[in-house]
Amino acid sequence: MGVTQRLFHISVREGLREWLGHSAFDAEERLTAGGEPFSANGFSWTEAGPRDATAVALVAFPPHSYPMTLAARRRPLARAIVLDRSLEALPIFRLSDSSADDAVVNFAPDWGGRWRVLPSPGDRLPGTFDQDVYVEILHRYHEAALPSDGVITFTLHAFLRSMGRRVDGRTYEQLRAALTRLERTTLESTGAYYDAAAGTTLEGRFTVLSSVTIERRRTSDRDQLTLFPALTANEPGDARVTLAPIIRANIAADHTVTLSAARYAALSSPVARRLYRLLEVAREEGKVTWRVSLERIAEQLPLSQRYPSHLQRVLQPAHEMLLAAGLVRDVAVRQAQREWYVDYVLASRQS
Numbered sequence: 348m349g350v351t352q353r354l355f356h357i358s359v360r361e362g363l364r365e366w367l368g369h370s371a372f373d374a375e376e377r378l379t380a381g382g383e384p385f386s387a388n389g390f391s392w393t394e395a396g397p398r399d400a401t402a403v404a405l406v407a408f409p410p411h412s413y414p415m416t417l418a419a420r421r422r423p424l425a426r427a428i429v430l431d432r433s434l435e436a437l438p439i440f441r442l443s444d445s446s447a448d449d450a451v452v453n454f455a456p457d458w459g460g461r462w463r464v465l466p467s468p469g470d471r472l473p474g475t476f477d478q479d480v481y482v483e484i485l486h487r488y489h490e491a492a493l494p495s496d497g498v499i500t501f502t503l504h505a506f507l508r509s510m511g512r513r514v515d516g517r518t519y520e521q522l523r524a525a526l527t528r529l530e531r532t533t534l535e536s537t538g539a540y541y542d543a544a545a546g547t548t549l550e551g552r553f554t555v556l557s558s559v560t561i562e563r564r565r566t567s568d569r570d571q572l573t574l575f576p577a578l579t580a581n582e583p584g585d586a587r588v589t590l591a592p593i594i595r596a597n598i599a600a601d602h603t604v605t606l607s608a609a610r611y612a613a614l615s616s617p618v619a620r621r622l623y624r625l626l627e628v629a630r631e632e633g634k635v636t637w638r639v640s641l642e643r644i645a646e647q648l649p650l651s652q653r654y655p656s657h658l659q660r661v662l663q664p665a666h667e668m669l670l671a672a673g674l675v676r677d678v679a680v681r682q683a684q685r686e687w688y689v690d691y692v693l694a695s696r697q698s
Contacts, residue, residue: 458539462534531554619665621648
């Protein structure tokens with residue numbers, strides 16, 4: 348297959364992915380099976396110039412004729428993000444990307460044990476961008492109907508667009524770094540992480556992703572991408588990641604929390620997003636109200652601030668977002684004796 352033909356196929360593939368959505372098209376490649384010349388509905392790549400790729404894609408694959416995959420049929424139901432409840436109750440992501448916050452995370456849960464987050468040598472701890480990458484991976488895992496091998500594939504371009512992020516060289520590098528951190532950051536449980544499949548707490552270590560592979564396109568192909576206005580010249584190719592078996596097992600055992608993808612995306616603050624995840628843990632535990640000390644919530648989010656006045660300044664904007672989004676009915680910070688507490692009243696879950 349020549350360079351021009353390959354690039355035409357790339358253009359049609361990317362155009363369809365963008366048009367149909369990542370779930371419908373990532374799940375099942377429809378073009379150039381076995382390297383054969385592209386042909387559909389009377390059109391072939393030789394009949395239309397490379398610059399007509401988008402038009403050919405739209406004519407060749409109108410919405411009413413495209414055979415829907417399982418993921419596409421599930422899309423109206425896949426607005427939920429299903430997360431591992433055990434992991435959500437424990438701190439992983441620093442809510443600051445400052446290098447001053449690179450100390451190991453240590454946390455002692457109320458139910459006992461010890462939890463530590465250990466960065467890879469030479470790297471920092473996962474931060475705010477990594478938190479959103481993690482949530483998007485779990486979103487795609489759910490959309491893909493929980494593949495038994497835990498493998499999720501995507502283009503970095505489509506992934507960033509799904510996150511609502513700008514797509515450029517900087518964010519490509521951020522995404523590659525975040526995926527690598529999720530593979531290499533060690534999560535250490537000493538009786539802290541509950542393994543629902545085994546029915547006991549874990550004594551051991553694991554990572555969020557057990558493998559990450561990013562395949563870049565060949566240089567000869569990338570040099571020709573300027574022929575196709577639908578594509579970005581620095582499009583870096585495809586990623587293949589594998590979710591850790593222990594996380595998949597907890598999700599399979601229904602030891603989960605469920606977020607609304609739309610509501611999560613609407614929260615612009617990383618602190619608000621993390622609080623939303625924690626509040627859903629409280630909801631799954633049957634709580635309508637949740638009282639937590641300021642000191643405790645700083646450890647569980649986690650936040651680097653420790654003084655009550657500083658913590659309140661960080662939490663107040665996040666609390667206002669949660670109230671405006673209808674995720675909580677009320678939030679109050681109170682002092683009892685010498686201790687400061689936050690009282691949350693959960694709102695009813697909306698579809």
